[in-house]
Amino acid sequence: MDQFAAPVRERRRGLATLWVVASALTACAAIRADSADSHSMFACEPITLRMCQELPYNSTFMPNLLTHYDQQTAALAMEPFHPMVNLQCSPDLRSFLCALHAPVCMEYGRVSLPCRSLCVHARRDCLKLMEMFGVPWPEEMDCSRFPDCDESYPRPVDLLASTEPTDQSSMSVQRDYGFWCPRELKMEPELSYSFLGVRDCSPPCPNMYFRREELKFARYFIGVVSIFCLSATLFTFLTFLIDVTRFRYPERPIIFYAVCYMMVSLAFFLGFLLEDRVACNAASPGQYRASTVTQGSHNKACTLLFMVLYFFTMAGSVWWVILTITWFLAAVPKWGSEAIEKKALLFHACAWGIPGTLTVTLTAMNKIEGDNVSGVCFVGLYDVAALRWFVLAPLCIDVLLGMVLLLAGIVALNRVRMEIPLEKENQDKLVKFMIRIGVFSVLYLVPLLVVIGCYFYEQSYRAVWETTWVMERCREYHIPCPYQVEQTSRPDLVLFLMKYLMTLVVGIPSVFWVGSKKTCFEWASFFHGRRKHKE
Numbered sequence: 001m002d003q004f005a006a007p008v009r010e011r012r013r014g015l016a017t018l019w020v021v022a023s024a025l026t027a028c029a030a031i032r033a034d035s036a037d038s039h040s041m042f043a044c045e046p047i048t049l050r051m052c053q054e055l056p057y058n059s060t061f062m063p064n065l066l067t068h069y070d071q072q073t074a075a076l077a078m079e080p081f082h083p084m085v086n087l088q089c090s091p092d093l094r095s096f097l098c099a100l101h102a103p104v105c106m107e108y109g110r111v112s113l114p115c116r117s118l119c120v121h122a123r124r125d126c127l128k129l130m131e132m133f134g135v136p137w138p139e140e141m142d143c144s145r146f147p148d149c150d151e152s153y154p155r156p157v158d159l160l161a162s163t164e165p166t167d168q169s170s171m172s173v174q175r176d177y178g179f180w181c182p183r184e185l186k187m188e189p190e191l192s193y194s195f196l197g198v199r200d201c202s203p204p205c206p207n208m209y210f211r212r213e214e215l216k217f218a219r220y221f222i223g224v225v226s227i228f229c230l231s232a233t234l235f236t237f238l239t240f241l242i243d244v245t246r247f248r249y250p251e252r253p254i255i256f257y258a259v260c261y262m263m264v265s266l267a268f269f270l271g272f273l274l275e276d277r278v279a280c281n282a283a284s285p286g287q288y289r290a291s292t293v294t295q296g297s298h299n300k301a302c303t304l305l306f307m308v309l310y311f312f313t314m315a316g317s318v319w320w321v322i323l324t325i326t327w328f329l330a331a332v333p334k335w336g337s338e339a340i341e342k343k344a345l346l347f348h349a350c351a352w353g354i355p356g357t358l359t360v361t362l363t364a365m366n367k368i369e370g371d372n373v374s375g376v377c378f379v380g381l382y383d384v385a386a387l388r389w390f391v392l393a394p395l396c397i398d399v400l401l402g403m404v405l406l407l408a409g410i411v412a413l414n415r416v417r418m419e420i421p422l423e424k425e426n427q428d429k430l431v432k433f434m435i436r437i438g439v440f441s442v443l444y445l446v447p448l449l450v451v452i453g454c455y456f457y458e459q460s461y462r463a464v465w466e467t468t469w470v471m472e473r474c475r476e477y478h479i480p481c482p483y484q485v486e487q488t489s490r491p492d493l494v495l496f497l498m499k500y501l502m503t504l505v506v507g508i509p510s511v512f513w514v515g516s517k518k519t520c521f522e523w524a525s526f527f528h529g530r531r532k533h534k535e
Contacts, residue, residue: 044059044060044061044105045059045060045061045062045071045105046058046059047059047060047071047102048071048075049071049074049075049078049098049101049102050075051075051078051081051082051085051094051097051098052094052097052098052101052102055095055098057104057105059104059105060102060103060104060105061103061105062074063183063478064100064101064102064103065100065103065113065180065479065480066100066101066140067182067183067186067478068101069183071102074101074102077101078097078101080135081093081097084126084129084130085097087129089125089126089129090121090122090124090125090126091125092118092121092122092125093122093125093126095114095118096114096118096119096122097122099113099114099118100113100114100141113146113147114146115146115147115148115149116143116144116146116147116148116149117148117149118146119141119143119146120143123137123141123143139199145178178197178480179195179196179197179198179470179479180198180479180480181195181198181200181201181479182477182478182479183289184204184289184290184477185201185202185203185204185289185290185292185477186200186201186289187200187201187202187292188200191295191296191298192295192296192366193292193295193296194295194383195382196466196470202281202292202293202295203292203293203382204290204291204292204293205276205279205280205281205290205291205292205293205370205372206276206280206291206372207372207373208469209465209469209490209491210373210493214493215372215373217493218373218374218493218496218497218500219272219275219373219374219375220272221497221500221501222268222271222272222373222374222497222500222504223268223269223272223273225268225500225501225504225505226265226266226268226269226272226504227265227269228504228508229261229262229264229265229504229505229507229508230262230265230266230269232507232508232510232511233258233259233261233262233265233507233508233510233511234262235511235514236254236255236258236510236511236513236514237255237258237259237262239514239519239522239523240255240258240514242522242523242526243522246518246522248337248341249326249330249337249340249341249344250323250326250327250329250330250337250340251326251513252326252341252344253319253320253322253323253326253347254323254440254510254513255510256315256319256351257316257319257320257323257507257510258507258510258511260312260313260315260316260319260507261312261316261504261506261507261510262507263308263312264309264312264313264316264503264504264507265504265507266308267305267308267309267312267376268309268374268376268500268504270305270375270376271305271371271374271375271376272374272375273375274301274375275375276291276372276375277301277375278294278299278301278302278305278370278375278376278377279293279294279302279370279371279372279374279375279376279377280292280293280294280370280372281293281294281299293369293370293372293381293382294368294369294370294377295366295368295369295370296366296368297363297366297368299370299377302368302370302377303363303368303377305376305377306362306363306368306376306377306378306379307359307363309376309377309378310355310358310359310362310378310379311355311356311359312355313355313503314354314355314358314359314394315351315352315355316506316507317394317395317398317399317448318350318351318354318355318398319351320398320402320444321398321401321402321405322347322350322351323402324401324402324403324405324406324409325347325405326340326347327405327406327409327437328405328406328408328409328412330409331408331409331410331412331413331416332408332409332412358390358394361390362379362386362390367379367380367383367386367390369381369382369383373496373500374500379391380455380459384459384462384463387455387458387459388459391455392452392455392456392459395448395451395452395455396452399445399448399449399452402445403445406437406441409437410434410437410438413433413434414434436513439512440509440512440513443508443509443512444506444509447502447503447505447506448502448506450498450499450502451499451502451503451506454495454496454498454499454502455499457495458491458495458499461489461491464487464488464489465489465490465491467482467485467488468485468488468489468490470482471485471488
């Protein structure tokens with residue numbers, strides 16, 4: 001047995017050495033590929049790959065679908081498979097690798113893909129040998145990406161077809177190959193980026209939908225509105241600090257609500273000042289990488305902006321619910337200010353604890369995304385699932401709870417006014433209080449419902465917008481174009497402007513609650529007292 005085992009061990013040792021050398025060459029490929037010039041013009045070129053000599057065709061086209069921009073890069077990527085080809089683990093492996101890395105050259109826009117059966121056979125036959133060396137089957141060679149066909153050689157695929165094939169006699173395989181991440185949008189694997197369901201990929205900056213002049217207008221629009229909201233909420237908070245005893249429960253939650261939207265408007269104002277410096281990653285021309293959207297918690301400034309914006313947005317909606325709860329307790333069970341105030345600790349635990357838990361969860365899940373329209377960072381800008389569960393669901397629950405409690409409280413107060421005889425002065429105060437509650441609630445609910453409507457519209461049409469963008473940019477990026485697109489649409493800038501406007505306008509109603517003669521007298525006495533103190 002030893003006389004047979006020794007040659008096997010020697011062969012394995014030689015294979016291991018060869019595999020290490022191949023891995024080193026692959027590592028060098030990343031460095032050498034960065035210095036390769038990008039192909040701007042289509043041209044056929046003779047095949048120089050050592051593994052792909054003596055094929056039925058002798059010319060290829062670069063870049064291929066694996067974004068190798070020259071044959072030297074493709075050769076280095078194929079190097080780890082040389083031991084498998086030399087050992088002849090599968091008769092289909094060499095044909096499959098060459099069809100993928102050095103596709104047959106046709107006219108511009110028609111690149112051949114290997115048949116799925118060729119990939120399946122090669123993978124099945126060589127998988128055990130690859131497992132022996134601890135090498136997984138590469139994700140970019142997933143067999144589900146390739147067309148179904150019976151031929152041993154690759155069939156041509158029209159990658160630049162738009163919606164209908166122009167030549168009915170064409171041999172092109174008509175199917176949708178999904179989204180292939182362009183080289184310009186590729187990101188390092190350790191960053192855990194994702195775009196259109198593809199890992200290690202990120203959306204382009206400044207924006208994939210709007211022109212620069214449109215973004216500039218939107219940026220200034222958001223900046224001006226954020227200043228108005230910041231001024232209104234700051235005035236409300238300062239009015240409270242002048243006379244803390246004036247705003248007791250059930251009115252006290254309005255102050256915390258104003259503080260929340262003061263922080264929200266401050267975050268948007270910082271986004272206006274920072275422009276794209278936080279929401280976008282800088283371009284790397286030497287590595288053929290364009291500017292891309294920041295994702296995850298790797299960027300500290302983006303993470304901080306996200307935590308402030310998301311936490312206080314959710315906290316503001318929770319304080320709205322608590323405000324309706326305090327009004328309900330005052331109107332229905334007739335709780336006094338002291339009785340409601342005893343529950344203040346519970347109110348604060350819910351108002352700050354629930355948003356805090358959601359914020360930490362999103363940060364741990366790396367769901368942070370740069371908003372290259374407003375310059376801030378938020379969640380659900382490209383991830384529809386995160387938008388549904390972490391933005392739409394909490395806001396809808398808060399609105400429903402608040403409306404039910406608000407209506408119940410108003411009905412109870414109206415019953416008190418109708419059934420219990422009150423003095424003229426007290427009845428007028430009750431009517432004014434009900435009117436203030438109604439006006440404040442309308443000024444809060446209408447903008448928030450518009451924001452929720454914008455989010456629903458956005459998540460419904462997001463897939464159509466993305467498909468349209470891929471169809472418009474596939475030629476530029478040299479990636480497969482969508483096949484048989486049923487609907488195309490581009491988002492309207494007005495929708496985004498309305499969303500940002502209503503997100504910030506929600507905080508302004510707090511100033512109407514403190515806007516009264518009493519507030520004017522308090523500010524006048526405050527300034528008068530400071531002047532006397534200086535004298």
